Amino acid sequence: MIYVYDGSYEGVLSTIFSTFQRGKEAHDMVVESQYQPGLFHEPTFVTTDAAHARRVLKGMEKRCGQEVVRLMYEAFLSEQAGIEMLLYQFVRLAVESPENVLHNFREPCVLKLHQIGRQIHREVHRMHAFVRFQQTNDGLFVAMIAPDYNVLPLLPPHFVARYPAFCWLIYDTRRHYGIYHQQQQVDYITLQTHQHHQLAQALLTASEKDYQQLWKTYFKSVDIPERRNLKLHLQHVPKRYWKYLIEKS
Amino acid sequence: MKQSTEQKLSMLADAAKYDVSCSSSGSKRTNTKDGLGNATGMGICHTYTQDGRCVSLLKILLTNHCIFDCAYCVSRRSNDVQRAAFTVQEVVDLTINFYSRNYIEGLFLSSGIFKNADYTMERLVRIAKKLRQEHKFNGYIHLKAIPGTSDELIHEAGLYADRLSVNLEIPSEESLKKVAPEKDYASAYQPMNYLARSIEGYRQEKKLIRHAPTFAPGGQSTQLVIGATPENDRHVLLLANSLYQQQQLKRVYYSGYVPVSEDTRLPVITTPPLLRENRLYQADWLMRVYGFSVHELVDDQHLYLDEEVDPKLAFALRHPELFPVDINRADYEMILRVPGIGVKSAKKIVQARQFGKLRQEHLTKIGVVWKRTQYFVVTADQQYHWLEMKPEALRQRILGEKTTPKNTTQLSLF
Incomplete structure (x- = not known):
């Protein structure tokens, strides 16, 4: 399933919420302004819903601790291609695992998320300096x-x-x-x-x-x-x- | 001729640049609602010089007039350089205006000595006091404590400054006497010991009373000039170690001697000993952060640090009996000793292995330098392949990797 959202952070979180609600896995998440209709798929348009976004964050906080809320937001700010799917994979992993996955660096998506977090911190630090x-x-x-x-x-x-x-x-x-x-x-x-x-x-x-x-x-x-x-x-x-x-x- | 502020700045920054300390970290000064600046936690390097040194503080001398004649110093009495002195107000204005524009983290103020130690120190303190009290400046202030200053003035300085430093400069008193006959170790150690006691005293008090005044919360540091006199690395590191232990210094800085004079008591060199300086910093880092003892880095057989390989690798090569380290079982302390694994990676390894056995691929992704680490560890999938190899052979192999030319450019397709 391909999800189309408005490009905001709350939009990503609402989309992630949607995938769970509908029980339909996401194969890609696309920002509305960049979406090009394809022949072979029927996209799902997600309406951003602040309450849904909050529930995703709350659930993540419960599973992974407070730190995760900031990490996810910072990763989103990286604007890297495919960041929505990375967040989605991470949330799924957290939901499906019995334990707290925040420091499970054996999982590629966890490691990647932390690496992006580090890049963001470096950029913030550079801005403090420059x-x-x-x-x-x-x-x-x-x-x-x-x-x-x-x-x-x-x-x-x-x-x-x-x-x-x-x-x-x-x-x-x-x-x-x-x-x-x-x-x-x-x-x-x-x-x-x-x-x-x-x-x-x-x-x-x-x-x-x-x-x-x-x-x-x-x-x-x-x-x-x-x-x-x-x-x-x-x-x-x-x-x-x-x-x-x-x-x- | 009256000098402009710009001319003075150019001269007095130039004269201060050989002091390598530029750290602005480790203090705990928060801002007030109407104040300017803070000095909390991590320091910030606002720019870098063309030799790659951090520029964090406005590092200047109050004056380069000096009554002393130390052979290694560019401001020595007998040197024919132009002299200048800032007024108190000039230093205050520069600091406030640079800080407001986010150029700097604060002020590092040192000085040549006019008249005597107390006379000079009194002026440094006055500047710090003015910044703190009149301008509500809460950014970082590093003051040089002039050797021979009275305890009262040192005490007052500690109340306004985040860090104080007394430079030993020459790593042994014997050599110091040769190049700077007017100086001795006692006049440097006296303020240092006074500071050590006061910093500890105020720290204890602060634990009991929250509003107790802070006293040099960034601690004290010193600088040693390397390569101007014949002391070996073992001597230098033992001295540094004793300063960390006895005087509880936060940092010891090593400054490769830059030839600033043609005095016959000093060696004739064309380039500063940068590699040696670098190895000393690495060793210092291992002592402070990695839990190495000084005797593990240098001893009677190894008076100098190995210039070919870094001290951590050198340690591993000297101690084949400690390796291989099992990544999935060893203590954090031991993992930290593996060449190619830094503090961040070591912490990640310890966290990640709770979720399952770690293999080579995990280590590479975590950020371990596998090229180096492979010879010293056992992972879940990797058989240790150094057992039959002699340390000397391994050393050659690692050195061999390094000598492959770095600048081979890729051939163009067309």
């Missing part, structure tokens, strides 16, 4: 990012704890949405224009340029040419992240 705020005239701190995975929803706790008194915006230029923080509250926003890969210089506060220059100077001064090792440098700071790093641009 976000560079620029201060605008009205005191807002703005950063642009283009992460490999859709990790923006995982960033608020870190940055709220650090900058609780600041007004800041972190914007994902690849997925065209951002998180905006003001007085301990975070909102998801989307800018109207699509021309937002760089901030206009006119928007920035007077001292912004000075501090960027100082940071570049600092970065240049700490280099030890006798020890140069560019391979290691690139491993730590891959080129695709350079465009938003002040010191590398």
Whole structure:
């Protein structure tokens, strides 16, 4: 059976719920916008249902502990091809096994899920490191990012704890949405224009340029040419992240 | 001529860069509602230098004026370099503004010594105090404790800083006397011992009283310069081990000597001993994380760490009697000693084997480096195939793998 859903996380969970409810195994799960009708199958369209999604998570939590709720969500954010089916296989395994399968690394889907989880953590960690705020005239701190995975929803706790008194915006230029923080509250926003890969210089506060220059100077001064090792440098700071790093641009 | 902040930054960051410590982890400072920053748990490397070192902190000297004349140091009195000094306010502004833009995790402030130890330390403390109290800064602060500083100032520093460090620099007092006649071990050990006692004291108090003040919650560290003086690896590691045991240091850093002077008391080298430095870090890691004792890594017969193979593999080759290790039965501690298995893999192995016997395929998927591990383990499906092989033969075989040229590019089809 091929299931078609709306592309949201709750949608995936509702679909998984559906497979159990109907007693019909899923052979594939496809996002509605990418679905192409085929000749030889009759798809099932699943309506996203928050209550169903909650029940799946609750059941998983009961079987595998609290940790699993976060792991599944993070895996979904990886946007990797076939992630829906991986989650589905994992849930089935958990339901069919008498014991907690969360750490059964002999099972390929469990191992894969943890590996994806690790990739997500690495990307989150990179964003903690590579976000560079620029201060605008009205005191807002703005950063642009283009992460490999859709990790923006995982960033608020870190940055709220650090900058609780600041007004800041972190914007994902690849997925065209951002998180905006003001007085301990975070909102998801989307800018109207699509021309937002760089901030206009006119928007920035007077001292912004000075501090960027100082940071570049600092970065240049700490280099030890006798020890140069560019391979290691690139491993730590891959080129695709350079465009938003002040010191590398 | 009045120097601009940028000129000072360029000079005083350049002079501070030979201090390799840049860790911002291990502290427990949470933020307040209206404060700026925190220093909890894992450190973050915000960027990396072109030699691959982490840049986590704004690492600068307050000044490179110095009354001392240590041969290995670029800021020594007799060296003909331009001198500069930051004002307290300049350091505070740089820290706050860099931190606000998420460039750094905090400040690492060291200094050349003007006038005397206390005079210098008093200024370092003043900067930390200003950051904490006026700017409600809760990011990471690492202060250098200047050897010879009074206990009172060290104590005050501990109340504001996350980490303090006193650098021993030269791994034996005898050599130190040769290259830095004005220095001695006693003036470095005194603040170190004071810190060890205070950190422990405050930690105990914190257990009883939740609101007790924190005192250098990130502990203390030190640095040893490698290759400037004739000490061997055994000497260096024994010293490090005693610092971990006696002074309860969080980290000992090893800095391969970068030739910064043509002093005749120092060796003439063109490149820093990077491989040796790397092996020392590996050995240090094995002592702190893998539960190796220092005597298992170096002894009377092995004064230097093996440069050809890493210390863990070297240990395994010296102790064929401990292998093979049965992956499905051995203790965690023993699995951790198998070359090619790291902490994460070892933990996964112990968890996964509860669900059934582990075979080679499981290990590879878990992330074990099978190429290395195969010679040292028994799995459910794999017969151990090293029994008849001599350690020396195995060593040659492993070294042989390494020498195959890495950059052979694949031929193009067309």
